[in-house]
Amino acid sequence: MPEILARPQAQRVDAARNRARLLEVARAHLLAGNDLPLNTIAREAAVGVGTAYRHFPNRATLLEALAIDAFEALLEQVSAAIVASGTDTAAALRGALQAAFNELRGDAALAKILSSGAFSCADTAAIASDLVTAFTDVLARARREGLLREDVGPDDLRRLLCGLAAATHAGTEPVADPSRYLEILVAGLRPH
Amino acid sequence: MPEILARPQAQRVDAARNRARLLEVARAHLLAGNDLPLNTIAREAAVGVGTAYRHFPNRATLLEALAIDAFEALLEQVSAAIVASGTDTAAALRGALQAAFNELRGDAALAKILSSGAFSCADTAAIASDLVTAFTDVLARARREGLLREDVGPDDLRRLLCGLAAATHAGTEPVADPSRYLEILVAGLRPH
Amino acid sequence: MPEILARPQAQRVDAARNRARLLEVARAHLLAGNDLPLNTIAREAAVGVGTAYRHFPNRATLLEALAIDAFEALLEQVSAAIVASGTDTAAALRGALQAAFNELRGDAALAKILSSGAFSCADTAAIASDLVTAFTDVLARARREGLLREDVGPDDLRRLLCGLAAATHAGTEPVADPSRYLEILVAGLRPH
Amino acid sequence: MPEILARPQAQRVDAARNRARLLEVARAHLLAGNDLPLNTIAREAAVGVGTAYRHFPNRATLLEALAIDAFEALLEQVSAAIVASGTDTAAALRGALQAAFNELRGDAALAKILSSGAFSCADTAAIASDLVTAFTDVLARARREGLLREDVGPDDLRRLLCGLAAATHAGTEPVADPSRYLEILVAGLRPH
DNA sequence: AATGAATGAGCGTTCATTCAT
DNA sequence: TATGAATGAACGCTCATTCAT
Incomplete structure (x- = not known):
């Protein structure tokens, strides 16, 4: 039971961390005057491209x-x-x-x-x-x-x-x- | 006489026509809010890429x-x-x-x-x-x-x-x- | 069981096949005394350019x-x-x-x-x-x-x-x- | 008469100078470890591409x-x-x-x-x-x-x-x- | 839900070569 | 004969997007 309840929780934490990482990297790109290539941003955020697309379609x-x-x-x-x-x-x-x-x-x-x-x-x-x-x-x-x-x-x-x-x-x-x-x-x- | 004088002109006419076509196509791109990809512009102007680059490096x-x-x-x-x-x-x-x-x-x-x-x-x-x-x-x-x-x-x-x-x-x-x-x-x- | 274990393997198999194909084609180019244009090699290996670049930057x-x-x-x-x-x-x-x-x-x-x-x-x-x-x-x-x-x-x-x-x-x-x-x-x- | 004789003479001198210029530029490229793009060499030698091809097919x-x-x-x-x-x-x-x-x-x-x-x-x-x-x-x-x-x-x-x-x-x-x-x-x- | 391999369209650029003048 | 404009194949490389796992 606690397991089942814990899983999604854990994932949300994970997802939130991914989202935060992606935003952080993207912000850095923008500050540097660069574009926002999702591929690159995902890689730099150590997140799969697919994940990046899930967060930001x-x-x-x-x-x-x-x-x-x-x-x-x-x-x-x-x-x-x-x-x-x-x-x-x-x-x-x-x-x-x-x-x-x-x-x-x-x-x-x-x-x-x-x-x-x-x-x-x-x-x-x-x-x-x-x-x-x-x-x-x-x-x-x-x-x-x-x-x-x-x-x-x-x-x-x-x-x-x-x-x-x-x-x-x-x-x-x-x-x-x-x-x-x-x-x-x-x-x-x-x-x- | 006019012919002889016209000959050298002729080539420039060709070049000028290409240049005009390129500019025309480029202007259309800009109006549409697009970028100016030289490759595409050359193709749409029915002009070789090299020609486009000759005119606009x-x-x-x-x-x-x-x-x-x-x-x-x-x-x-x-x-x-x-x-x-x-x-x-x-x-x-x-x-x-x-x-x-x-x-x-x-x-x-x-x-x-x-x-x-x-x-x-x-x-x-x-x-x-x-x-x-x-x-x-x-x-x-x-x-x-x-x-x-x-x-x-x-x-x-x-x-x-x-x-x-x-x-x-x-x-x-x-x-x-x-x-x-x-x-x-x-x-x-x-x-x- | 073997299935579950095999799944992740499968993708690598795909990647490995692509890699092998690319290498094979590249080797042929080299034997023929040619260069190694990644574009051409990718095409001949029936692999996307991007894939070629992923394997060999x-x-x-x-x-x-x-x-x-x-x-x-x-x-x-x-x-x-x-x-x-x-x-x-x-x-x-x-x-x-x-x-x-x-x-x-x-x-x-x-x-x-x-x-x-x-x-x-x-x-x-x-x-x-x-x-x-x-x-x-x-x-x-x-x-x-x-x-x-x-x-x-x-x-x-x-x-x-x-x-x-x-x-x-x-x-x-x-x-x-x-x-x-x-x-x-x-x-x-x-x-x- | 002297004119007619002088023309080809003059052109040979011209041709020789062109040839020399092309060689000079080409040698410089080679020394610099570069290739020998005929286009570029011709331009740097202030000679038409066609002329370069005439000299070095x-x-x-x-x-x-x-x-x-x-x-x-x-x-x-x-x-x-x-x-x-x-x-x-x-x-x-x-x-x-x-x-x-x-x-x-x-x-x-x-x-x-x-x-x-x-x-x-x-x-x-x-x-x-x-x-x-x-x-x-x-x-x-x-x-x-x-x-x-x-x-x-x-x-x-x-x-x-x-x-x-x-x-x-x-x-x-x-x-x-x-x-x-x-x-x-x-x-x-x-x-x- | 997360991963990342794969894809291919597309742009930038170079250069050999032809050809009209 | 000299010129240089034109051409287009070819290559380098990036990136958005899909999809199998």
Whole structure:
């Protein structure tokens, strides 16, 4: 009995370790600016290719798995910034954008999936949805208070933030003082 | 007589036709969001691989060859916008950015090489240099007249424009009314 | 029971068959004086390219795999000749050279890797090391007994044997009575 | 009139310069241990591929053209050594072998074609024939005087010398004091 | 569920050779 | 006769994906 119960348990532990190893190796590849060849990643993670495919049936899954922690962090930071600003809507907006910009610049996987604007796994989609809610709220307040252009919605912010993050990498060397770009965005979002 | 003169021309015509075919096929690949595999492109252009390599020894060469017309157009449009604005510096800056943004959004090859910030062929580099000159000039005037943040240079504009262009594509479907993004940039560039 | 035990074996059988096929085809190429293009060899062995590369990641590996049996045989024959000669050092030296010469002439792969003087796989290197030991010993005895030039070491013998083996093939047709060349070497190694 | 006569003259000069350039570039490639890709050589020689093919319809021709100077030098040195030794047959034999060995080691192209034992161009074949004559003569004298094994002919010497030359290169680094190998050969050729 | 061998499409690149001019 | 553009076979190598065990 204990045996039978123990087996699947043991396997789950094993599976979790495999998954963790795969993610770790994949993250290293991404950081190094490399692709994510599943074959190589599996080998480096000391895991069979088949196992890798079981965990991540396609590259999007792997990418989202890589990004999800950073995505959760992004959501938290954004929410925290909004909460912390209380009724200061301008600060809330700026803080939310700042938080998103920072997380985005810090995680290549997150930048990739957020740029694509489509999510294939439920967890990621859920976070995205919460994020939209949070921003929709701030945007509404900001608009009401005359702090924001009328023609900008949450999806525009997603695009603009991704674009700005890309801008900071668009060259042979990283840009100096990326926060300038965020300031430009924040200023530009004010009504004309 | 014309015949004799035409003969040597003839071969060049052949070469030119091959080159044109290769470029055409390559452009189609790029539009479809694909890479530029020389092998495939050669096959689809009904041209030997060796011929493809003779014309474009590497991918960068091909990419720049694809982009150079649009890059020239960009330079011309930017210059024209500046000239047309006369002493109205704000209009010159806005017009130059507008022109660059439009060209950039219209040509994927141009967007790619401009994002990379490095040019491997002399012609492209020359255009880039002229462009920097043109923008440096406008930026200087704008700064002098208090129309522009102090901390923004021509390379920042290159990055920001590329980023904005990317933003307009960052999703499953193109953004509505991309000019809004340019307005945001223009507004954001004004001193705080 | 045998079934359960046989299962894992079965896959290895498959792999082994592929490996054997590849080696067989490769050997034929070498005999024909051709190179060892992995692509072609894979096709002729009716095996996927990837499989070929899995077994032999590069040409050196393939070559050493082809040669290793003959190399082992060479080591055995040399050792046997030395042992069989007992205290007759002259016979030991002659026998060892003879054995090496024969094996070398019989296996093109072995001739190639021994000529290169470098071994990329551990097994081959180990045999080479044993061989050096064996020869070093005989050479020392021979020198002590005044049967050998002072200025000849094991690596010289490797080179000279490879050179002689090459000499027997250096023409449109194989040389008549190759053993003459070995006699010349043996005689030439005696002190002046 | 002078024009008509001058034209072909001028072209021959041109052709000769092209030929010389091609040979020069090819020699450089060979020295660097590279292959002789006609395409590349033609380009580096600033000569059309077609022209290169006109001069050297196949690689053997090119190789022999590269080797012929060294081959002539070899013949001269060998003859000179024989003449200089007068009636001292042992010295003549040793000198001839020495000379051949040196030239062979000094010119990779010569080593290649001499190893092949077949000549596709008449000039090379003529030199080879003269060389055989010269050696045949010395060998006959040496045999008559009991200085040489009975079973060794000129072609054996060709093979053995090529083999020895190969022996000096058979490793990651060139052998120390190659003349030892020649001494071994000379000694080994004496009758048992 | 895990493993890893096998497969083969596909891309990069070189080079011998032909042929129109 | 010289030129060099064109060709395409061939090889090196990678990687996504399947599948038997």
